[in-house]
Amino acid sequence: xxxQNPILEVKHLKKYFQIGPKKVVKAVDDVSFTIYEGETLGxxxxxxxxxxxxxxxxxxxxxxxxxxxxxxxxxIHKLNAAGRKELTKHVxxxxxxxxxxxxxxxKVHDIVAEGMRIHKLTMSKEQxxxxxxxLLRQVGLNPEHASRYVHEFxxxxxxxxxxxxxxxxxxxxxxxxxPISALDxxxxxxxxxxLVELQKxxxxxxxxxxxxxxxxxxxSDRVGVMYLGNMVELAETEELYSNPLHPYTEAxxxxxxxPNPDIEETRDRIQLDGEAPSPVNVKEGCRFCTRCRFAEDxxxxxxxxxxxxxxxxxxxxxxxxxxxxxxxxxxDA
Ligand code: SF4
Numbered sequence: 001x002x003x004q005n006p007i008l009e010v011k012h013l014k015k016y017f018q019i020g021p022k023k024v025v026k027a028v029d030d031v032s033f034t035i036y037e038g039e040t041l042g043x044x045x046x047x048x049x050x051x052x053x054x055x056x057x058x059x060x061x062x063x064x065x066x067x068x069x070x071x072x073x074x075x076i077h078k079l080n081a082a083g084r085k086e087l088t089k090h091v092x093x094x095x096x097x098x099x100x101x102x103x104x105x106x107k108v109h110d111i112v113a114e115g116m117r118i119h120k121l122t123m124s125k126e127q128x129x130x131x132x133x134x135l136l137r138q139v140g141l142n143p144e145h146a147s148r149y150v151h152e153f154x155x156x157x158x159x160x161x162x163x164x165x166x167x168x169x170x171x172x173x174x175x176x177x178x179p180i181s182a183l184d185x186x187x188x189x190x191x192x193x194x195l196v197e198l199q200k201x202x203x204x205x206x207x208x209x210x211x212x213x214x215x216x217x218x219x220s221d222r223v224g225v226m227y228l229g230n231m232v233e234l235a236e237t238e239e240l241y242s243n244p245l246h247p248y249t250e251a252x253x254x255x256x257x258x259p260n261p262d263i264e265e266t267r268d269r270i271q272l273d274g275e276a277p278s279p280v281n282v283k284e285g286c287r288f289c290t291r292c293r294f295a296e297d298x299x300x301x302x303x304x305x306x307x308x309x310x311x312x313x314x315x316x317x318x319x320x321x322x323x324x325x326x327x328x329x330x331x332d333a
Contacts, residue, residue, distance in 0.1 A: 005037040006070075007173060007205045008058060013067035015050075015057045025279050027053040029229040030067070032306070040199060040206045042220030042237070044213050044252065046276055050229040051209045052096075052177055058207065059091050059175050060084065071173070089119050092166035094195075096178035098158035102150045108161055109146035112136070115169040135164040140194060156187035163194065167202070174199075174206040180215060192219055214256045217241060222312070225249045228279055228287040231306055235313040245315040245323045247292050248272075286318070294319055 015028040027050045035041050043051045056062045058069050060076040069076050071087065079087060092115075095101035102111055112132045113122075122128040133143035139160040150158055159179060166174060176195065180188040192215050199206060199219075210216050216223055217237055224234040225248060233246040244250045251270040272291050286292070289299040298318050306316040309324070317323070 003036050006034045007037050007039075007072060008035040008207075009068075009070040010034070010058055011068040011070075013054070013057060013069060014065040015053050015062060016065040019280065023280050026229045026282055027279065028057060029282075031226075031229075031231045032067075033224060033231065033234060035205055035207065037205055038203050039221045040208055040219055042208045042210065042216035042223040043226060044210055044216055044223060045226035047211060048228075048276060048279065049226040050279075051211075051226045054226065055175050055177055055207050055209050059093065059173075060087060061093075085118075088115075089169050090171055091173045091175065092169065092171040093175045093177060094159075094162050094166050094179045097182050098155055098162050099182070101162055102158060102165075104150055106149075107146065108132075108136070108148055108150065111150070111161060112146070112164045112168050115165065119169050121169060131168070132164075135168055136161075138167070138198070139164045140190075154187075155183050156191060159183060159187075159191050160194065163191075163198070167198065170202075172205060174204055176206055176208045178209050178211065181211065188215060195219060212256065213241075213252050225252065228276055228282065230287060230316060231314075232288065232317070233315045234306065235315075239313055243313075243324075243327050245309065245313070245320045245327070246288075246317050247294055247323070248288050250323075286316075294322070 010031060010033050013028055013031045017025040017027060019025055031054055033041065043055065045051050053062065057064055064077050071091065076087060109132050112135055113128050116122050116128060116131060122131055132146055136143050136145055141157065141160050141164070150161065153161065180191050183191060196219050198204065208216060208219050213223070220237050222234065222236050223240045224231050225246065226232065227248050233240065233244065233249045240249065241253065244253055251272050254268065254270040277290050284303055285301055286299040286304050289295040292299065296319070302318070304316040304318050306314050308314050309320055
């Protein structure tokens with residue numbers, strides 16, 4: 001990863017949805033981060049926290065409400081039609097649901113080749129056939145699968161077809177939007193391993209969106225935690241897992257099962273009470289305060305800002321210093 005070379009710069013991004021005369025859902029509310037060349041940023045959070053909307057707004061699938069997204073210095077929300085078409089050659093998506101994201105009327109060959117045709121990347125039918133077969137091999141499928149329809153495949157195989165389709169235009173950047181959530185647990189690790197290998201081989205930069213922290217650990221260089229439209233913590237993966245500073249991150253981490261029955265039975269779990277509050281017309285103050293066991297008066301009246309608290313570690317919590325001391329005491333014990 002080259003930290004000198006920013007690929008995607010997200011600055012104070014907002015995406016609001018008007019759902020009534022006086023009702024606004026602030027799905028993404030003032031989110032900022034930078035992704036560097038060759039880096040994978042994991043974005044995690046519960047359903048409805050805004051992670052998918054954030055990812056999609058970052059690659060121009062949704063218009064923004066405010067803020068700026070620069071891809072290699074260019075504002076992606078100001079591109080004309082030709083610029084947008086060019087962007088899809090460099091930026092591709094892998095979708096959550098491999099059942100609905102692939103056209104059931106097309107053979108696998110045509111699904112994978114579609115992007116190459118749009119961007120005129122192959123010269124002849126034979127070149128196209130070879131390119132599709134190479135891609136199918138790279139994602140762990142048999143080249144003969146090219147002549148079949150998607151209904152003939154399992155969920156894991158369909159997601160591999162989706163990955164081959166995304167890679168067909170040789171992109172630089174991948175938005176992986178919950179690519180394993182719809183898959184059986186038994187094949188989730190296979191798909192994550194495949195993505196890790198492909199990212200290394202091709203030097204891809206990516207955003208990997210997921211709703212839990214367990215798989216994200218293996219694929220991400222840094223992880224951002226979202227809650228109700230805000231980024232509440234952002235740190236390098238090892239740092240986040242070993243030294244979480246936001247109470248919400250801590251609760252998410254404590255929910256990850258440990259594959260050792262003795263430890264699993266005795267360890268403390270942080271139970272989050274209730275659902276996340278409604279994202280409609282959110283008020284001033286920390287959005288997590290209705291579920292936070294540390295909440296104090298200041299949390300209800302003042303919104304904590306995401307700030308750098310140590311190298312490459314940002315958190316939005318008024319009481320982060322207390323948490324830092326607590327983590328240190330645990331390490332010293
Ligand atoms: Fe909890 Fe307050 Fe920190 Fe919000 S600002 S996470 S309510 S301690």
